[in-house]
Amino acid sequence: METNGVILQYFEWYYPADGTLWNKLADEAEHLPALGITAVWVPSACKGAEGAKSRGYDIYDHYDLGEFNQKDTVRTKYGTKEQYLNMIKKLHENGIQVYADIVLNHLAGADENEKVWVKKMDPETNVDPISEPIQIEASTRFTYPGRGGKYSDFVWDYHCFSGVGYAADLQEKGVFKIQNEYDTKWEEVIGNDKANYDFLMLSDIEYRNPVVREEMKQWGKWYYETAGFDGVRLDALKHITPDFPPEWLDFMRENFKSDLFAVGEYWTDKKLDQLEKYIKATQGKIHMFDVPLHYNLSVASKCNQEYNLSTIFDNSLVSTQPSLAVTFVENHDTQPIQSLESGVEPWFKPLAYALILLRKEGYPCVFYADFYGTSYEDKGKDGKYHKIEMPKIKELPKLLVIRKHYAYGDQKDYFDNSNCIGWVREGNDEHPGCVVILSNGENSEKNMEVGKQHSGKHYVDFLQNVNEEVIIDENGTGTFPVNKKSVSVWVLKEN
Known part of the structure; x- marks a missing residue:
């Protein structure tokens, strides 16, 4: 099902x-x-x-x-x-x-610092150097002494990172591009909020390694x-x-x-x-x-x-x-x-x-x-x-x-008003379907078709925001109301 x-x-x-x-x-x-x-x-x-x-x-x-x-x-x-x-x-x-x-994307809380050559970058672009290559103490060595090599003995060091956000010896935050053997530039990413947005924070993982x-x-x-x-x-x-x-x-x-x-x-x-x-x-x-x-x-x-x-x-x-x-x-x-x-x-x-x-x-x-x-x-x-x-x-x-019991089947939209929209889910062999209507303005109503097979049947608001019932006419259409700034979901009334 x-x-x-x-x-x-x-x-x-x-x-x-x-x-x-x-x-x-x-x-x-x-x-x-x-x-x-x-x-x-x-x-x-x-x-x-x-x-x-x-x-x-x-x-x-x-x-x-x-x-x-x-x-x-x-x-x-x-x-x-x-x-x-x-x-x-x-x-x-x-x-x-x-x-x-x-x-x-990153790691944090390294066990040891390392001497690393970096360029400090303009944080607005990430790619414009605002320093010559300098050597800093970077938090890039992860040895996990508390785990003692269980599950993995892999040690992360500065070869595993493309940049860091903090120079420990300078006690200075910033964007520091590590000058590693893979490239002096960042990895290519799609995000264009900055000239390059590979670096976000902390110790940025280098996937060219x-x-x-x-x-x-x-x-x-x-x-x-x-x-x-x-x-x-x-x-x-x-x-x-x-x-x-x-x-x-x-x-x-x-x-x-x-x-x-x-x-x-x-x-x-x-x-x-x-x-x-x-x-x-x-x-x-x-x-x-x-x-x-x-x-x-x-x-x-x-x-x-x-x-x-x-x-x-x-x-x-x-x-x-x-x-x-x-x-x-x-x-x-x-x-x-x-x-x-x-x-x-x-x-x-x-x-x-x-x-x-x-x-x-x-x-x-x-x-x-x-x-x-x-x-x-x-x-x-x-x-x-x-x-x-x-x-x-x-x-x-x-x-x-x-959603679990009613919202199935084909969908018919009534997006024909700026303050009141609705749609019909027609249901399937196992689920009866429903009618949804929303208003971000005043009390409203909308004529929506649920099918001639439902003519004469009664619909009720499952959310109980509207108390009256809707009776489907001979053409399979009902006039479904909704309160102001509200939503109603209409389902077939159980006998």
Whole structure:
């Protein structure tokens, strides 16, 4: 039987550093399938430079999943290796796939510094030298004494990195291009926000070094054989040469799991062409997060009825490459006070989730903070601390149930009004279909055709935002209402 897939991003940036996440997810594994969750994206499980406080993206040791006493801790922010593997086992027992977060761009927290020849670069371009070659102390030697060579005896040194973001002896931050044997220039990448955007932060991995490529493949082998994940989320692809991730995926798919799922983070602001160039360069081997659609949703939520809802999918990946688009409303990078803050206003989130969950195109990803709610305090760009509340979206569980049980079949769009749009999912042999209507303005209604086979039948709003019933006329058409700045999802009334 056909089942609509949904990813749940099971973390947010400010989740407490108390080692509970893996156990929390294991405990909830049996409850998630009823809501239609078919896959969970979990954060980077590897030991980070900040130890138990690290969110996993300042990655220190790929082989430490919370097993070794490194960076003053055995566990990671999220728990121990044993808890991590138990969580995966529980999810698999309940038919839920696990997508592991993979950080291939950089390392952090080196065990030793090395004398390295570099050129300091203009940070606005990354390519214009603002110094002659100088020798600095760089954090580029990773020996992992706490692991003692278990699983891998590979030692990272400056030959494995193309640049660093800090000169330890000078106590100076910057962009320092290592003058190594592979090239005095950065690797070629697609992102054009700067003249070259290979360098992002920390110790940038050099993929022109063949031993680095081989080590990352061997780590992928070890990781899969250890954890048995079903897919991967690839971090910071904009800053990695586009030829290595598909090579790594080919290796993984050919040797271990032929249907290994992959979705990439490539943050493009509103530049759809960058995503499409990356898809072409990687031969369509990687799904991509639909960042342009996220920005459309964010802008729509702030513009209220001034936004033309009929254009909501313009310039989105789901409109041009629907089979490769992973759609989302928010994630850990967009939540308030984060560097890419671009939130969707709470009033619009039920509409936004209807737009990604109840349509035929795209593979939707639900954000932890929208699912559970969260609150936190952090320093903003103004230097002051702010207390942030992100309420859980009360309509979200019902929207997920509608996706699981109703949102199937052909799709007929009614995008003929700037403030009120709708569509019909016609259903199939196993699922009855539904009618969706959204308004970003006043109370509204729309005539939509569900088919003559439903003449005389009654439809009700599954979300219970509208109480009256809709009766389908002899032509198979109904007049479906929606409240102002709201969404209603109409389904056949059960006898």
